[in-house]
Amino acid sequence: MTRVIGAISGTSVDGIDVALVEIAGTELDLEVNLLAARTHPYPHTLQEEILAVCGGKPLTMAALAELDDAIAGEFARAALSLLPQQLPVDLIGSHGQTVYHRPPVGSRDNGSRRLGYSLQLGRGEAISQLTGITTVSNFRAADIAAGGEGAPLVPKVDRALLGDRQKTRCVQNLGGIGNVAYLPPRSNPHETPEPILGWDTGPANSLLDLAVRRLSRGQRTYDRDGAWAATGTPCEPLVERWLQEPFFQHPPPKSTGRELFGPDYLDRCWQEAQSYALSDEDFLATLVELTVASIAVNYRAFLPVQPDEVLLCGGGSRNLYLKQRLQARLAATSNKPVSVLTTDDVGLNADFKEAIAFAVLAYWRVRGIPGNLPECTGAETPRLLGEIHRVPRRSRASIECQ
Numbered sequence: 001m002t003r004v005i006g007a008i009s010g011t012s013v014d015g016i017d018v019a020l021v022e023i024a025g026t027e028l029d030l031e032v033n034l035l036a037a038r039t040h041p042y043p044h045t046l047q048e049e050i051l052a053v054c055g056g057k058p059l060t061m062a063a064l065a066e067l068d069d070a071i072a073g074e075f076a077r078a079a080l081s082l083l084p085q086q087l088p089v090d091l092i093g094s095h096g097q098t099v100y101h102r103p104p105v106g107s108r109d110n111g112s113r114r115l116g117y118s119l120q121l122g123r124g125e126a127i128s129q130l131t132g133i134t135t136v137s138n139f140r141a142a143d144i145a146a147g148g149e150g151a152p153l154v155p156k157v158d159r160a161l162l163g164d165r166q167k168t169r170c171v172q173n174l175g176g177i178g179n180v181a182y183l184p185p186r187s188n189p190h191e192t193p194e195p196i197l198g199w200d201t202g203p204a205n206s207l208l209d210l211a212v213r214r215l216s217r218g219q220r221t222y223d224r225d226g227a228w229a230a231t232g233t234p235c236e237p238l239v240e241r242w243l244q245e246p247f248f249q250h251p252p253p254k255s256t257g258r259e260l261f262g263p264d265y266l267d268r269c270w271q272e273a274q275s276y277a278l279s280d281e282d283f284l285a286t287l288v289e290l291t292v293a294s295i296a297v298n299y300r301a302f303l304p305v306q307p308d309e310v311l312l313c314g315g316g317s318r319n320l321y322l323k324q325r326l327q328a329r330l331a332a333t334s335n336k337p338v339s340v341l342t343t344d345d346v347g348l349n350a351d352f353k354e355a356i357a358f359a360v361l362a363y364w365r366v367r368g369i370p371g372n373l374p375e376c377t378g379a380e381t382p383r384l385l386g387e388i389h390r391v392p393r394r395s396r397a398s399i400e401c402q
């Protein structure tokens with residue numbers, strides 16, 4: 001068994017999720033046992049700075065370096081906070097904090113393809129120095145270098161941990177951004193397996209969280225359990241209009257981020273809602289409907305077979321109203337019954353699945369196993385993901401002494 005800590009702060013910038021796992025096996029025989037997990041909150045000023053930078057605030061190079069190391073320091077603290085009662089850890093897989101993501105553009109066929117660009121802060125070399133633990137980081141670069149989107153990277157882990165022998169499953173992450181992994185039934189070893197698919201479906205909570213902050217004048221950061229939106233009524237004509245967004249119609253591979261579904265996007269939604277004279281709760285309910293309708297539209301347009309089960313994960317899986325609306329929307333657009341569950345229901349922690357996934361990706365990296373699926377990211381080939389930062393000889397620096 002190898003003991004690995006996986007760490008990620010996602011597009012919601014709500015804190016660093018860390019998970020300590022024991023891992024054995026390789027791919028389809030992979031075994032993962034969760035030992036401990038927690039969310040380490042960012043200090044408030046750091047969180048506000050990250051959100052500002054994601055929103056386009058300009059930075060000097062010196063300020064960028066400071067921010068990179070401040071984030072690495074928090075990732076190191078988050079990882080070390082899992083250690084006290086536990087046995088030694090072999091490896092950290094740190095995704096870091098995405099502050100900018102630009103998908104590739106242009107076509108390979110006519111040579112106009114421009115590589116994507118994705119920047120995660122919280123450098124791995126600092127985390128390894130601060131924790132004394134070998135750290136794998138910068139997971140997206142190798143996929144992007146191979147012409148890929150650099151995201152989503154989790155579907156190969158989803159296949160290993162959540163694939164079923166009989167059922168067609170979709171694993172739907174509902175973070176700031178939503179992404180899906182399509183897992184056809186695991187065929188018997190003699191059949192050619194159907195490909196796993198995966199892509200970003202669009203906004204999950206990013207627009208909702210921004211709207212809640214705005215409507216509550218900064219008093220609330222999210223709509224707990226969807227209770228506020230549940231008192232409203234979605235405005236269907238507005239949902240239909242918003243579904244014309246080209247990203248939803250674009251065939252996979254595709255990825256996105258707060259650069260598209262961020263504050264400016266919410267402003268446009270807000271302006272367009274004015275002519276319908278919606279109440280605050282109607283506006284929130286309409287944004288929830290956009291999230292679930294965009295997922296249903298993506299499934300209908302791009303999945304070879306509609307799923308038997310949708311397994312939700314990420315913070316949005318706790319939004320009861322969103323879950324209920326997704327069930328209703330999929331029932332209306334699918335040609336067969338669909339169960340909407342969470343990954344907890346099949347034994348994988350829904351809040352920490354992404355952190356667990358980056359532990360697995362780091363484990364694969366040091367064993368020489370590629371982590372990306374070209375059919376999901378659009379990369380030319382499977383690649384080893386991440387840079388390995390081994391512990392410097394003079395081992396762990398004290399975080400307090402920085």
Ligand SMILES: Nc1ncnc2c1ncn2[C@@H]1O[C@H](COP(=O)(O)OP(=O)(O)OP(=O)(O)O)[C@@H](O)[C@H]1O
Pocket residue numbers: 009010011012013014173174175176177178205209222223224225226313314315316318319320354
């Ligand atoms: N009880 C809850 N009720 C409603 N929404 C919730 C609840 N708990 C969390 N959320 C939502 O989930 C969001 C955080 O989800 P998560 O931590 O999965 O996002 P992330 O990892 O930052 O994003 P991404 O997967 O896009 O990188 C919060 O911002 C909030 O909107």
Ligand SMILES: CC(=O)N[C@H]1[C@@H]2OC[C@@H](O2)[C@@H](O)[C@@H]1O[C@H](C)C(=O)O
Pocket residue numbers: 010011098101118150151152153154155173175176177178179199200255256257354
């Ligand atoms: C650039 C970036 O950080 N993308 C994230 C983001 O958050 C959700 C969605 O957009 C997803 O595709 C991706 O993360 C997950 C962990 C992934 O790569 O699978």
